[in-house]
Amino acid sequence: MSWYNFEEKVIPMDQWIQTGVDWLVENYREFFQIIKIPIEESLEGIDWVLNATNPWIIIIIFALLTWKYAGKITTVFSIFTLVLVGLLGLWGETMTTLAMVVVAVIFCTIFGVPLGIFSARSDRFEAILRPLLDTMQTTPAFVYLIPVVMLFSIGTVSGVIATIIFAMPPIVRLTNLGIRQVHPELVEAGEAFGATSMQVLLKIQIPQAWPSIMAGLNQTIMMAISMVVIAAMIGAAGLGEPVFQGLNNLDIGLATIGGIGIVLLAMVLDRITQGMVSK
Numbered sequence: 001m002s003w004y005n006f007e008e009k010v011i012p013m014d015q016w017i018q019t020g021v022d023w024l025v026e027n028y029r030e031f032f033q034i035i036k037i038p039i040e041e042s043l044e045g046i047d048w049v050l051n052a053t054n055p056w057i058i059i060i061i062f063a064l065l066t067w068k069y070a071g072k073i074t075t076v077f078s079i080f081t082l083v084l085v086g087l088l089g090l091w092g093e094t095m096t097t098l099a100m101v102v103v104a105v106i107f108c109t110i111f112g113v114p115l116g117i118f119s120a121r122s123d124r125f126e127a128i129l130r131p132l133l134d135t136m137q138t139t140p141a142f143v144y145l146i147p148v149v150m151l152f153s154i155g156t157v158s159g160v161i162a163t164i165i166f167a168m169p170p171i172v173r174l175t176n177l178g179i180r181q182v183h184p185e186l187v188e189a190g191e192a193f194g195a196t197s198m199q200v201l202l203k204i205q206i207p208q209a210w211p212s213i214m215a216g217l218n219q220t221i222m223m224a225i226s227m228v229v230i231a232a233m234i235g236a237a238g239l240g241e242p243v244f245q246g247l248n249n250l251d252i253g254l255a256t257i258g259g260i261g262i263v264l265l266a267m268v269l270d271r272i273t274q275g276m277v278s279k
Contacts, residue, residue: 063079101221145230211277229244239258
């Protein structure tokens with residue numbers, strides 16, 4: 001035995017993980033398919049609306065959002081960006097990617113903000129949750145793909161599920177941080193005037209923590225977009241598809257215009273959400 005020189009594998013963790021995933025697939029695949037339903041329905045609905053709507057209506061909506069939250073220069077940039085994406089022949093892929101990001105961010109917010117609130121109110125819960133968030137945030141995105149495919153099958157929905165797991169940590173962490181940074185005197189003043197715990201949360205802590213929460217939302221959006229190309233490896237549609245096809249076929253032109261579409265969409269969404277923080 002030369003285990004002490006680390007020449008042989010002693011702990012077969014890879015086999016344990018494979019056995020565990022196989023057991024989940026064999027016994028609980030139907031359960032995971034049920035979990036998949038709300039994400040699938042949301043994605044199909046939003047994707048249909050975005051692709052069925054006249055492109056100029058979408059452009060006008062984005063122009064109004066950027067005008068309200070990001071100023072005139074960004075408004076011109078967003079209009080130019082969306083027109084360019086359309087002229088590049090990527091409008092449908094861009095809308096599908098936008099639908100994927102919107103659905104992922106909605107579910108990240110639904111689960112992430114409450115987790116951040118619970119973390120801020122309980123040091124013990126934060127201590128338990130922190131290693132999980134560290135794992136979610138530092139595990140290479142490719143590692144998510146195999147178990148997600150085995151549990152949920154291939155396709156755009158599975159790509160969104162992997163995106164939700166990958167993109168959730170920032171909004172949890174920054175919600176937790178924002179609420180913890182609310183000045184204790186404000187909380188004490190609210191309690192002194194008879195406010196309940198829920199009233200303190202809704203009327204004092206969340207408003208005060210709003211910039212931090214929105215910063216977390218911004219980072220969640222950016223991480224969701226960064227998963228687009230990786231999700232294409234398991235059959236997800238959208239702008240990641242031309243990039244992935246370009247890589248497979250060594251078609252640098254196709255990969256480049258797909259990458260340009262991703263970058264431009266990310267920039268527009270980033271400017272809008274950053275503007276929301278300051279409003």
